[in-house]
């Protein structure tokens with residue numbers, strides 16, 4: 001994913017729009033991402049490459065590094081591999097025509113559906129109205145266009161669900177519940193909302209939180225949200241709210257005192273090493289473990305912890321003195337009703353010890369404990385949410401260089417563009433070519449900076465990796481000149497649009513047969529934003 005990536009990788013460095021030298025993840029700003037690496041360092045997004053090998057038949061957008069990042073995608077992959085339930089959901093703001101950038105997300109939803117996931121596509125009409133000030137008649141029209149393209153590209157409407165936010169009652173009830181766990185200062189901190197922000201915009205945020213958790217309303221399941229990285233604040237907030245809604249917190253513990261997540265592995269290592277220091281290895285004492293931790297070579301044990309973490313672990317162990325060190329699972333009653341707490345206690349097998357706000361169980365492992373807590377919660381009126389996962393794709397560079405934007409027609413190709421216009425836009429796109437043909441032959445083109453190459457990699461070569469690689473190699477090798485290359489791309493684009501638009505016509509009937517209201521006149525004045 002770097003500029004010096006060897007040419008055998010079909011990678012594109014798209015999205016490095018000029019003029020952007022700052023990384024700000026702002027869902028309503030004009031996010032251009034200058035340096036994708038910063039997203040890993042500053043925001044804790046994980047690299048997609050780390051999980052790529054675990055994906056069964058990865059999509060070409062994954063293989064080519066267009067999908068570059070993720071948050072906690074593994075539970076989804078595990079479910080995919082094991083044939084367990086999982087879901088995919090993403091949403092679209094109907095502010096304009098769907099364009100080739102949105103096609104990435106459509107494809108991601110459809111691919112997960114084809115891998116066996118429950119699939120959801122939603123129209124963020126409340127967000128469009130409140131955050132972008134789009135009037136309802138326009139929203140209706142654009143909504144229709146998004147849904148038609150999603151269906152035309154292969155979304156199975158019999159297996160999956162499409163909805164618009166404002167018409168979904170279950171969603172709104174969930175949004176209301178989630179709003180009870182969020183407060184205004186968080187909105188200020190996360191989204192920069194202030195005294196001028198209209199209230200409906202805030203409502204659209206809790207609605208998006210509800211969207212993200214909606215696939216789990218009937219049953220908790222791993223869920224992936226494919227989006228651009230500008231949506232990451234929403235994903236993080238939704239993960240947080242999912243956790244806040246839980247009845248119980250389940251942790252691993254070793255004695256009566258609490259451990260932080262960084263101290264826990266240190267104390268676990270001490271327990272594992274008990275033969276080395278305990279007078280009676282069957283009953284190692286906290287005080288004995290404290291001495292071991294104080295002197296142990298933790299680095300050698302693969303524990304890279306700071307001295308302050310070591311010291312605090314030692315302190316806690318020392319204070320517990322003669323108390324036996326003994327692994328256990330601790331269930332905290334976070335916000336469970338007494339009844340749910342009693343039911344949990346009842347359900348725990350084997351030795352258990354009860355305290356005021358928590359219960360320790362000695363004969364259950366962490367995975368079973370998590371499942372049990374979720375089950376009891378679900379039986380007592382809770383949701384049992386699993387924190388949602390996400391995957392992030394690069395933004396496409398505009399055809400004119402810079403950002404691809406709905407408001408600059410020449411910068412993007414709408415899925416509704418006349419195929420001839422699509423052809424022409426590609427023909428007049430900026431390239432990564434050199435000034436003269438002679439130079440191009442000598443130095444090769446700069447495919448990594450070329451919006452036309454991006455079109456090949458993101459869309460035009462579809463699943464054909466060899467084709468994408470050939471374009472890349474020929475370009476950087478100086479065998480390919482921009483004129484012919486653009487002609488080829490433009491022709492493919494025209495064909496794609498012709499084909500897509502034909503399929504959209506076929507999709508009309510399917511869309512009309514669904515219970516989605518896209519015509520009713522709605523009253524209202526778009527919010528100022």
Ligand code: TRP
Pocket residue numbers: 027089090091092093122124127207208211212225226227231
């Ligand atoms: N906020 C998203 C956008 O600006 C749209 C959206 C609404 C969404 N709800 C969602 C995206 C849930 C992913 C998941 O495009």
Ligand code: SF4
Pocket residue numbers: 431432433445446447450451452453471475476480481482483485486
């Ligand atoms: Fe871009 Fe094609 Fe020119 Fe290479 S040859 S710079 S890929 S237009």
